[in-house]
Amino acid sequence: MNQRSSASPLNLRSNTRRRATISLTPLIDVVFILLVFFMLASSFLDWRAIDLQAPATAGSDGGETGALLLRVSRDGGLDLNGRPVEPDRLVASLRRAAEQRQDARLLIQPGAGVAMQRAVDLLDAARRAGIERAQLLRGAGGGG
Amino acid sequence: MKLSRPPKPPEQENVIPLINVVFLLLIFFMLAGKLGQTDPFELTPPDSQSERAPTDRPATVYVGTDGRTALGQEVLSLTALEQAIRGRLENGGADGGGGAVRLKTDRGAEANRVIDVMDTLRRAGVERVTLLTTVRENQ
Numbered sequence: 001m002n003q004r005s006s007a008s009p010l011n012l013r014s015n016t017r018r019r020a021t022i023s024l025t026p027l028i029d030v031v032f033i034l035l036v037f038f039m040l041a042s043s044f045l046d047w048r049a050i051d052l053q054a055p056a057t058a059g060s061d062g063g064e065t066g067a068l069l070l071r072v073s074r075d076g077g078l079d080l081n082g083r084p085v086e087p088d089r090l091v092a093s094l095r096r097a098a099e100q101r102q103d104a105r106l107l108i109q110p111g112a113g114v115a116m117q118r119a120v121d122l123l124d125a126a127r128r129a130g131i132e133r134a135q136l137l138r139g140a141g142g143g144g
Numbered sequence: 145m146k147l148s149r150p151p152k153p154p155e156q157e158n159v160i161p162l163i164n165v166v167f168l169l170l171i172f173f174m175l176a177g178k179l180g181q182t183d184p185f186e187l188t189p190p191d192s193q194s195e196r197a198p199t200d201r202p203a204t205v206y207v208g209t210d211g212r213t214a215l216g217q218e219v220l221s222l223t224a225l226e227q228a229i230r231g232r233l234e235n236g237g238a239d240g241g242g243g244a245v246r247l248k249t250d251r252g253a254e255a256n257r258v259i260d261v262m263d264t265l266r267r268a269g270v271e272r273v274t275l276l277t278t279v280r281e282n283q
Contacts, residue, residue, distance in 0.1 A: 024159055024163065027163070028159065028162070028163060028166070031163065031166050031167060031170060032166060034170055035166055035169055035170045035173065038170060038173035038174050038177060039173050039177075041177075041179055042173055042174075042176070042177020042178060042179055043177060043178055043179075043180055044176070044177055044178075045278055046197075046278065046279045047197065047198050047276050047277070047278065048192055048194040048195070048196060048197060048198070048276070048277050048278065048279055049194065049196050049197065049198040049199075049246075049274045049275065049276060049277075050192055050194050050196075050274065050275040050277060051196075051272065051273075051274055051275075052247070052262060052273045052274065052275050110255035110256060110259075112254075112256065113254060114254065114255045114256070115251060115252050115253065115254065115255065116190050116207075116249045116250065116251055116252065116253045116254070116255050116258055117190040117191075117251040117252070118255065119255040119258070120190040120191075120192050120251075120275070120277060121192075123192070124192050124193045124194070127193075127194075128193075136255065136258075136259050136262070137259070138256060138259045138260070138263065
């Protein structure tokens with residue numbers, strides 16, 4: 001094996017020559033497989049969190065007097081404390097209502113068939129209006 | 145017309161730059177992506193303007209479009225879900241989540257169904273429910 005490098009007492013030349021012949025193909029295979037794994041398995045979704053206070057059920061903690069009640073129906077109609085509100089004036093109405101009393105609470109009562117996205121939009125609107133304590137309230141009917 | 149003959153390909157293609165690029169891609173995907181458990185069924189979360197990113201990773205409860213509920217990877221009915229959560233809380237929260245639960249719902253799920261699920265979680269002793277949403281693209 002080292003007959004050719006007999007001139008060198010340390011065999012250095014023969015070592016470097018052999019290292020150069022290591023094939024890179026298996027390494028590339030493994031790295032490609034790892035790459036494909038991480039490309040498929042990793043997710044880049046940017047998550048956001050909304051703290052939901054425990055949903056109120058009628059008469060659960062007695063703290064519902066003086067809270068604002070926002071009802072939304074399936075066709076998108078909104079009413080705040082029984083008065084109909086235009087959707088694009090909702091934030092202004094909420095802000096006005098929130099200014100009238102300290103520490104306002106908002107109960108959002110979705111009607112039957114209201115999608116979750118709509119409820120999240122209303123939670124967003126409540127926070128834009130400066131109401132920190134918004135929670136979802138079980139409406140009559142639907143669900144189940 | 146005389147075309148020049150294409151240059152003879154080198155004996156061995158130089159693969160080192162290829163490996164460099166692939167390694168860089170690999171490192172990018174390893175660092176930038178998040179490996180998370182897959183959802184038990186297909187769902188598209190709602191989007192919101194919330195600016196708070198979820199910090200901890202407690203147990204996750206899923207609510208699908210058709211009202212299906214699941215805890216982790218198991219699809220459970222509402223009563224089974226309540227028992228499972230209660231059992232988990234009595235064991236001291238194996239995942240360190242304490243009394244917190246993350247809620248991942250489909251954007252088309254019925255809100256009242258989600259409220260039912262939240263009600264169930266509260267009955268089971270959960271103290272904090274966090275709703276997971278994605279970021280809204282256009283304000």
